[in-house]
Amino acid sequence: MSAIAACRLMPVWNTEAFVQRALLLLGVLFLILGLLAPLSTMLLKSVQDHAGNFIGLANYAEYFTNPALFGSIINSLVIACWTTVIVVTCAFITAYALTRSGMAGKKGFRLISSLPLFAPSLLPALSMIYLFGNQGILKGWLPVDSIYGPVGIVMGLCFWIFPHALMILITAMSNSDARLYEAAKALKTPGWRVFLTITLPGVRYGLVNTIFVCFTLAITDFGVAKVIGGQYNVLATDIYKQVVGQQNFQMGAVVSVILLLPAILSFWIERRVQKRQTAQVSARAVAIQPESQPLQDNLLMLFCGGIAAFLLLVIGMAMYASLISFWPYNLTLSLDNYQFDMMDGGGWDSYFNSLRMAFWVAITGTAVIFLLAYLNEKVKALPLLRKTMQFLAMLPMAVPGMVLGLSYIFFFNSPDNPLNFMYGTLAILVLNTLVHFYTVCHLTASTSLKQIDGEFESVSASLKVPFYTTFRRVTLPLCLPAVLDISVYLFVNAMTTVSAVVFLYSADTTLASVAVINMDEAGDTAPAAAMAVLLMFTALGVKSFHWLISRELLARSQRWRHA
Amino acid sequence: MKLMAKARVLAAALGMGAALQAQAQTDLTVYTALEADQLKSYATAFEKNNPDVKIRWVRDSTGIITARLLAEKENPQADVVLGLAATSLLVLKDQGMLQGYKPAGVEKLSKKFVDADATPSWVGMDAWVASICYNTVEAEKLNLPKPASWQDLTRPEYKGHVIMPNPNSSGTGFLDVSSWLQSFGEEQGWAFMDKLHTNVDRYTHSGSKPCKLAAAGETAIGISFAYRGAKLVTKGAPIEVIFPSEGLGWDMEAAAIVKGTDKLQAAKTLMDWTVTRPANELYNESYAVVAMPGVAKPIKNYPTDIAERMIDNDFQWSAVNRSRILKEWQQRYDSKSEPKK
Numbered sequence: 001m002s003a004i005a006a007c008r009l010m011p012v013w014n015t016e017a018f019v020q021r022a023l024l025l026l027g028v029l030f031l032i033l034g035l036l037a038p039l040s041t042m043l044l045k046s047v048q049d050h051a052g053n054f055i056g057l058a059n060y061a062e063y064f065t066n067p068a069l070f071g072s073i074i075n076s077l078v079i080a081c082w083t084t085v086i087v088v089t090c091a092f093i094t095a096y097a098l099t100r101s102g103m104a105g106k107k108g109f110r111l112i113s114s115l116p117l118f119a120p121s122l123l124p125a126l127s128m129i130y131l132f133g134n135q136g137i138l139k140g141w142l143p144v145d146s147i148y149g150p151v152g153i154v155m156g157l158c159f160w161i162f163p164h165a166l167m168i169l170i171t172a173m174s175n176s177d178a179r180l181y182e183a184a185k186a187l188k189t190p191g192w193r194v195f196l197t198i199t200l201p202g203v204r205y206g207l208v209n210t211i212f213v214c215f216t217l218a219i220t221d222f223g224v225a226k227v228i229g230g231q232y233n234v235l236a237t238d239i240y241k242q243v244v245g246q247q248n249f250q251m252g253a254v255v256s257v258i259l260l261l262p263a264i265l266s267f268w269i270e271r272r273v274q275k276r277q278t279a280q281v282s283a284r285a286v287a288i289q290p291e292s293q294p295l296q297d298n299l300l301m302l303f304c305g306g307i308a309a310f311l312l313l314v315i316g317m318a319m320y321a322s323l324i325s326f327w328p329y330n331l332t333l334s335l336d337n338y339q340f341d342m343m344d345g346g347g348w349d350s351y352f353n354s355l356r357m358a359f360w361v362a363i364t365g366t367a368v369i370f371l372l373a374y375l376n377e378k379v380k381a382l383p384l385l386r387k388t389m390q391f392l393a394m395l396p397m398a399v400p401g402m403v404l405g406l407s408y409i410f411f412f413n414s415p416d417n418p419l420n421f422m423y424g425t426l427a428i429l430v431l432n433t434l435v436h437f438y439t440v441c442h443l444t445a446s447t448s449l450k451q452i453d454g455e456f457e458s459v460s461a462s463l464k465v466p467f468y469t470t471f472r473r474v475t476l477p478l479c480l481p482a483v484l485d486i487s488v489y490l491f492v493n494a495m496t497t498v499s500a501v502v503f504l505y506s507a508d509t510t511l512a513s514v515a516v517i518n519m520d521e522a523g524d525t526a527p528a529a530a531m532a533v534l535l536m537f538t539a540l541g542v543k544s545f546h547w548l549i550s551r552e553l554l555a556r557s558q559r560w561r562h563a
Numbered sequence: 564m565k566l567m568a569k570a571r572v573l574a575a576a577l578g579m580g581a582a583l584q585a586q587a588q589t590d591l592t593v594y595t596a597l598e599a600d601q602l603k604s605y606a607t608a609f610e611k612n613n614p615d616v617k618i619r620w621v622r623d624s625t626g627i628i629t630a631r632l633l634a635e636k637e638n639p640q641a642d643v644v645l646g647l648a649a650t651s652l653l654v655l656k657d658q659g660m661l662q663g664y665k666p667a668g669v670e671k672l673s674k675k676f677v678d679a680d681a682t683p684s685w686v687g688m689d690a691w692v693a694s695i696c697y698n699t700v701e702a703e704k705l706n707l708p709k710p711a712s713w714q715d716l717t718r719p720e721y722k723g724h725v726i727m728p729n730p731n732s733s734g735t736g737f738l739d740v741s742s743w744l745q746s747f748g749e750e751q752g753w754a755f756m757d758k759l760h761t762n763v764d765r766y767t768h769s770g771s772k773p774c775k776l777a778a779a780g781e782t783a784i785g786i787s788f789a790y791r792g793a794k795l796v797t798k799g800a801p802i803e804v805i806f807p808s809e810g811l812g813w814d815m816e817a818a819a820i821v822k823g824t825d826k827l828q829a830a831k832t833l834m835d836w837t838v839t840r841p842a843n844e845l846y847n848e849s850y851a852v853v854a855m856p857g858v859a860k861p862i863k864n865y866p867t868d869i870a871e872r873m874i875d876n877d878f879q880w881s882a883v884n885r886s887r888i889l890k891e892w893q894q895r896y897d898s899k900s901e902p903k904k
Contacts, residue, residue: 068897134701135780145723148765230765244627245732245768247634328780329700329801344599344622415638507592507621521624521768522599523775 016466020379027372028385031392033419034435038407039399045410046253059254069238069251073258076219076234079150080262083157083218087165088210090158094307095169097300100199102292104301112308115315117163118539120496122516123532124159125227127318128152129525135328137317148230156224159314161217162307165210172206177285208273212266219262220400222499223513227520227528235259236499239402243503249409256403267398315536322530337530345518346510351534354512357429358494365434365441366487370479373445374471378457397439401499408432409503424506432504433494441486448482449475477557481550488546492539589616589829594632596625596734597646597816598771598791601849605646608845609836616829624769625651625734626889632821636660642824643833645688648734649815650741652685653882661685662820662827666834676815676854685819686838689850692813692873693739695805696774696785696792707783712808713743716784717758725762726773727786731889731897734814735770735788740892741881742812746874753895760896778802790849793864806866810874814881816850 049055063069097103098110116124131138132147132155144151176199184194200207222236229237235255243252321327325334341347372393376386396404412423422428452475460470476483498513505511512535519528597605599622606618621641623631629651632641636658644652655661656678663682676687695716697709707724710716716725728736744752764782767773773785774792778800789811792804818837820830836842843855851862851869861867881888 068893129781133781146764244623245630247630249634326779326799330799341603342600507619521772523767523769523772525775525779 017381020375020467021381023371024375024379024382024385024389027368027375028389028392030368030372031389031435031438034431035392035395035399035404035438038404038411041410041414042253042256042403042407045250046257048250050250059250063251063254063258068233069255072233072235072238072255075150075232076236076259077262079153079157079225079234080215080219082150082154083161084211084214086154086158087161087214088207090307091162091165091169091210092207093300094304095166095173096199097304099170099173100288100290101297101300102290103297103304105304109304109308112311113166114163115311115540116160118492118496118543119160119315119536120498120513120516120532121156121160121221121223122227122498122513122520122528123318123536124156124314125152125224126516126520126525126529126532127159127314127321128156128228130317130321130327130529131313146230148228149232152228152230153225153232153234156228157218157221159311160221160224161214162311164217165214168206168210168213169203172203172209176202176288178288179286181288205273205276209270212270216263216266216398220259220402220499222402222502223517226517236400236402239406240502243406243409249406252406253410256400256406259400260398260403263400264398267394271394318529319533321526322533324526327526337526338534340515340519340527340531343515343519343524343527344522345515345531347515350510350515351512351531353426353509354495354535355538357426357433357509357511358491360426360430361433361437361494362487362491364430365437365490366483368434369438369441369486370445370483373442373449374475377446377449378454378467378475393442394439396435396437399436401436401497402503404432404436405500405503408500424509426509428504429501429509429511432500433497434490436497436500437490437493441489444482444486444489445479448479452478480557481554484546484550484553488543491542495535495539495542588614589826590619591616591642591826591829591833592619592621592640593643593645593833594621594628594641595644595646596623596628596648598849601646604845604848608841609833613832613836616832618833624732626730626732626737629654632660633658639821639823641821642826643818643820643830645818645833645837646816647818648738649685649687649817649878650737650881650885651734652817652819653878654885655819656684657882660822662822662824662830664820664831664834666831666838668835669838671840672838672854673856676817685817686834687815687817687854688837688842689846689854690813690815690852690873691735691850692789692806692811692852692869693735693742694787694789694792694811695807696777696787696795697803697805698777698780698783698801699803700801701780701783705783709803710784710805710807714755714809715807716786717755717762719762721762721784723762723764724783725759725786726764726776726782726784727759727766728770728773729766729768729897730892732768733770735786736766737881737885737889738812738814738876739786740888741884742810742874742876744888745877745880746809746812753891756892757895763896766896774802789851789865789869793862794849796864804864806869806872811869811872813852813873813876815878816846 046059047054047056049058094109094113098106128147130136132142132152133139136147142151180198181194184198220236222240225232225234225237226240235258239252239255239259242248242255322337323333323335325332325336340351346353372389376389376393379386408428411417412419412428414420422431456470456474457467460467460474496513498517501511502514502517505514512531516528516531519531595602602620602622606620610617625648628644628647632639632644632655635641639660644655652661661684663680663684665682666686669677669683669686672686678684678686695710702709705724707720710721727739730736730740740756743755747755767776770788771791773782774787774795775785776782777785777787778795789804789806792802795802796804818834820827820834824830838854840855840858843853843858846853847859847862851859851865852873853859866872
């Protein structure tokens with residue numbers, strides 16, 4: 001009897017193990033097809049001629065003998081360095097004010113400073129035209145002749161990258177040990193010395209991380225430079241010009257490889273830094289209770305107020321300009337600019353396509369990424385495969401959107417590829433966007449899975465509960481906050497992204513963010529601003545909805561946390 | 564129960580109806596460089612008389628659509644090209660990419676608007692002409708006199724106040740460059756552009772944009788085309804459309820069938836429509852010179868003698884030299900990536 005039972009149980013266990021292994025294998029296969037294979041095809045294309053013959057580094061030689069092309073490397077570096085310096089400085093002071101000072105209105109400042117996360121990067125660029133363009137309301141304040149160029153690009157990027165930097169620095173500064181400061185106080189250490197010997201070293205990893213995130217975002221961004229760059233070429237706009245403007249795919253691949261280098265380098269350094277980071281906050285650490293110091297608090301408040309004013313000015317200007325009948329000669333308000341059907345870029349259809357795409361990215365992306373993260377964390381078999389998966393999951397962070405988009409053309413448009421049927425459909429846009437934003441979601445999922453004790457799996461196994469039941473009844477409900485975060489992150493980014501999808505849309509799948517580019521190219525600046533504003537409000541609406549839902553759900557499913 | 568059955572029948576009927584419609588309708592992929600505000604009315608007019616054919620527009624600037632067609636040569640995606648510069652279609656014809664077809668009623672068109680071959684490879688629709696959009700309000704502020712000729716634009720006072728389209732992406736940009744080279748001669752033409760380049764603030768992606776920027780006061784002078792200028796004047800923009808004294812460069816918008824299409828019948832239907840009188844009347848809403856003689860009526864804010872001002876354009880020369888001209892232009896002017904002070 002017991003032998004029979006054992007016989008019946010063994011296959012069950014085997015099936016389970018088989019399913020786990022098969023899923024793991026499928027997951028790795030998915031990342032290879034969605035990421036590694038397209039990237040490899042692109043590398044290959046950069047050493048081929050138009051007909052597909054291997055020509056070694058001839059394309060690279062052509063690139064470096066053309067000053068119009070390689071000049072963009074310097075331009076991109078200049079832009080990225082300036083943006084990084086400005087953003088990191090401002091974000092550092094703001095983060096300090098929000099975590100370490102007794103300043104009033106912290107919640108309000110945090111809210112305002114997160115707004116740019118919901119706007120496409122095109123929005124600040126369009127706004128700059130109305131603020132500092134030749135008919136801009138603040139034209140006189142501009143210290144240089146023209147906003148169309150490096151100054152405009154840097155200003156637009158600062159707006160857009162600031163919240164990313166701020167988030168990392170706030171996290172870094174929140175984790176500090178108040179006892180160090182108490183000791184310093186007892187020893188009568190002067191303030192500047194406390195800052196240099198305690199504050200700065202305490203956040204050094206967060207700071208290094210912020211610098212690299214800013215640099216990577218700035219050097220790979222396409223939207224801002226496209227709209228406000230004028231004749232100032234950068235690498236990302238060069239790829240677009242080569243591919244869309246001249247259909248010179250090989251040269252596009254060469255520029256892509258060059259753009260990939262700084263991104264990979266900063267990714268690699270960041271990983272190194274991460275590894276060396278050890279726990280700074282011990283179990284006995286005491287959280288800092290900021291004391292109020294009126295002079296310092298007021299100065300910080302002035303600074304944060306300035307930042308908040310800039311952010312609100314940029315958003316407000318885009319909103320206002322989108323409602324003006326005919327800038328700058330007829331300032332009556334109207335909704336004419338929202339008649340997208342009379343403009344380039346696909347009209348209102350493109351907006352609804354964007355909604356559909358964002359919906360599918362959020363649904364499929366959350367399912368796929370969370371499941372794969374789960375397998376990676378909780379399955380103990382096939383360590384080599386899991387290592388590969390971990391690496392592939394981290395890689396998308398280092399791949400600029402333009403590069404990923406171009407890789408997809410090469411890989412999926414090849415007639416020999418059985419996946420060729422996806423080309424020109426909404427599915428390829430969904431896949432591309434999912435992969436593009438994979439890493440952050442994967443990290444969110446992994447972090448939340450790591451918090452769940454492995455004992456659950458051991459107990460379930462010994463109780464002969466299949467792993468998917470444990471997954472459904474224990475793991476998933478426990479990780480619900482992370483799952484919701486991932487889905488809304490994917491939705492918002494899918495709505496606002498432009499860099500990768502600009503190569504992949506077709507006549508039936510035009511997207512709102514691409515329509516912004518097209519309308520701007522045709523000179524319809526105000527309708528472009530209108531669409532960008534619409535995208536921002538849609539993303540904000542979804543985020544608010546998410547906030548309401550998660551509050552409700554958390555109250556129900558996370559009661560154990562407070563028990 | 565009864566309700567359920569009814570609903571099911573209804574659903575089946577609906578489904579079948581949709582299936583039938585889908586079967587009967589041909590989706591025609593049409594590459595175009597027409598302006599976005601023209602696409603809707605053209606498609607509506609055509610589909611009204613031909614409900615079994617549906618147009619799927621793929622729109623971009625002339626240079627982009629041309630580059631795309633050339634890149635897809637081995638595996639064409641378009642069925643028909645409509646509203647693309649004749650110089651571009653000539654390039655495609657040289658590459659053997661066009662399917663010859665003689666649309667019913669093509670003999671009613673003016674001869675110079677139709678490919679001279681016995682079975683024409685392309686059929687013209689209308690002509691669009693270069694012009695300057697001049698913002699009177701900004702010009703007064705900046706104390707800029709009104710230019711009367713192309714040569715005037717090279718005068719030092721216009722430095723930084725001229726915007727023109729990039730000929731690599733814009734058909735208007737290319738007709739400007741090719742007409743300057745034809746009317747001034749190659750050497751003089753490039754010398755003129757060298758001087759013009761020092762005055763140009765930036766080169767734009769599309770041919771409409773310089774005029775729209777002039778209309779919005781972002782620049783005082785935009786080199787663009789007459790239709791866009793006239794339309795913006797009607798909209799109330801403080802601009803004046805200037806037709807330079809040396810003569811106006813122009814190009815023809817034309818239509819052709821892409822060789823290898825598996826929807827030849829539907830493509831022919833569309834070609835037949837392009838030569839009809841109603842189609843030409845529709846072109847006339849935007850262009851003063853159309854392929855069918857006697858159709859054109861004067862357009863608001865558009866000069867009536869525009870046909871006499873157009874230069875004697877040699878399309879064959881433009882087409883043969885197209886890629887050489889564009890490469891030369893790019894080497895001379897596109898490489899200067901530093902913003903001008």
